[in-house]
Amino acid sequence: MPQLDTSTWFTTIFSTYVSLFILMQPKLAKHNFITPPRTPKTPNTMTHSTTWETKWTKIYLPLSSPPQ
Known part of the structure; x- marks a missing residue:
């Protein structure tokens, strides 16, 4: 079986x-x-320019409002 010639690889x-x-x-x-x-x-x-006041308002969710 012949050997692999690696001399030209570089x-x-x-x-x-x-x-x-x-x-x-x-x-x-x-x-x-x-x-x-x-x-x-x-x-x-x-x-x-807005016509409303520039303050934060609370928004209530329907589930957090008191029962009626």
Whole structure:
């Protein structure tokens, strides 16, 4: 039974890595990566003019109301 010749494996694997690196460089160069924002953005707060009072009111559920 013949022995497995592994003398060319290093050359094959190394050349595969080099060729994949060369092929992937143009693809990665064209890709637009998202950059993090440099300054935090403040959300735009909108003011609403309401006709009711601006205070909290209690809302009662029907099950929590006293029996009638």
